[in-house]
Amino acid sequence: MKKLFSILLTIFLPLSYSNVSKAAGHMEAEVIHWWTSGGEQAAISQFAEAWQEMGNTWIDTAITGGDNARGTTVNRIIGGNPPTAAQFNISKQFVDLVEQGLLQSLEEVASAEGWRDFIYPPELIETCEFEGEFYCVPVNIHSWQWMWINNDVYKQVGLPVPQTFEDFLAGAPTIQAAGIIPLALGGQGWQESGMFDVVASSIMGFPLMRSVYRDKDLDAFRDGRFESVLNTYRELNQFTDEGSPGRLWNDTTAMVIEGKAAMQVMGDWARGEFAVAGMEAMKDYSCVIPGKEKYVALGGDVFVFPKNDDPKVKDTQLAMASMMVNPTVQAKFNNAKGSLPMRLDVDTSAADACMQMGLDLIQNPDAIMRESDDWNTPAFTAAWGDIISEFRNDPNYTVAQAMDDLEGVLTSGL
């Protein structure tokens, strides 16, 4: 009996101590995110370390796949057991949560620290602000707008590295004749529609894209340029390989790295793969923003803080929000992630040639491009993506029919 008691004591004593220390200003935070790959883990642990240095506890709930992670977050909020913080994309994904009053307003810390003065570009403020209050913390900027090119392949066939999709299409038959796959594309919906938007912005420019995606302007949609985007997209897809359906993006990037394929259209997260493979930017591989007008798309991640019945949690949440925008933390986090920081006064001396290109471009407000999901619900972008994916995979799906179906989505009110 005595022995049992001592065992129980050893088990419970430390617990009671931790409760004491909690009462004395120690904060505990559970964070749901989907950063599970090597580089991503390195990035999120920058947040965790900074948080722990403040003397707090970080409970890491990493869930593979953005959909799963967001689903878990929503389920737990509705189930009454919300996490302290949760990751979403720079998009309308969490707008319902704000409207239902399920998220903690961060206005207190945002106005005290002057977030509106330093968050750059200001479009990020727009994403997070609802009725004059901050509800999310943007942490990074990722851009889709890149062609990743294996320089050796182009050297081998004696062609210059393409700067536009037209250049690429002109050279593609030569590459194919040399037994190399011209275009590496993973046939998953998000990769297909991601590439489509890059083709769209590079061919028809951002202003027109905005009038279609944001204003649902049917005249702009029908003025002929959107058809040429679809045509170019179909032409590009002749140059993929038959192993494409279902292939993961990083397996696809690996094909470019190994020289089996010449080019992939992918977001700037692909840079990490090239870096891990020991390739040097602009020397072994090129990163090109296609088109005459160069844009950097404003994708990326935010954290939201669900409301909690426990009033102490609010302080924890505000402290964490403030930690995430801290310039030192931002520098460490974004260098690990390979993304652009959400403020300009951050040390980016470790940036490589490709990241530097993005950093230079984002200083120009006219070069900043929004993505469809900034204006549209996930249901809209998914319905749109279905058509793009079907258009890519079904050669009998005509441009005219795709135009009609896309117009159906534009007018659906989704």
Add this chain to the structure above:
Amino acid sequence: MPLFRNIASMVALLPMIVISLTVFVGCIIYSFVYSLTNSKLVPVINYVGFDQYERLFKQRKWDVAVENIFIYGFVFTIGCLVIGFLLAVLIDQKIRGESLFRTIFLYPYAMSFVVTGLVWKWVLNPTFGLENSMHMWGFGWFELDWLVNRDLAIYAVCIAAVWQGAGFVMVLMLAGLRGIDEDIWKSLSIEGVAKWKSYLFVILPMLRPMVVTAIVLIAAGVVKVYDLILALTSGGPGYATTTPAMYVMENFFSRANLGQAFAASIIMFISVVCILAPWAFYEFYLRNKYAAN
């Protein structure tokens, strides 16, 4: 008072009855109510009538999903029954190493659909699967691109599913075959009936209970097929192999379109009821009536 006749068993069944009513019936009502709203990420009561159903039936993707479930249901059921029965007949020929073959054929059934899906994904992948191996062995004409061909991909899914399910049907059938009286075989051979005829016209009708059991078990797997396709094709190429269950899950989670997901699941529910109701009517009502006569 028949209601109170078996009071003890009624009490024992009560928790099950309560759970069934609240969980199943409750959830069905809940789903139906919210299928009439335009709930997006979170369920909200904001009635829009039958808009979600209207939208659902306009979706090309939903049509493809419904078509796929019929193709899959038909090919999978028939495939499992035919191959399972043939395997059982072959094993029934008093062959050597019977238990070894039985184990080999039943083995796939022990795997989860996810494993089956991944294995066949690699086998059928044209760039590093069987097709590639054949090319490397010098058979350049060999082509096996079912998985990436949008018209054939659903049949590739069926192959994987039959591969997994046939062994199970075989075991059921074999048990039935072993239950056939030796005297029947003796009289058949005295009559001089060919072996294949005996199997097809005499033995198979005697296996009716086994066939019905197999069909019920297979059919239950058809409606809820999800993990196999997710692992094998993720619904692709495009959405050529999507199914109603995938459509529902997608709208629930990644698309944050709850109203649409509820509408689709209600339609799934109604179709299952439509298929099951005549059978249940026969099984529980008509048969008892005839039995009583």
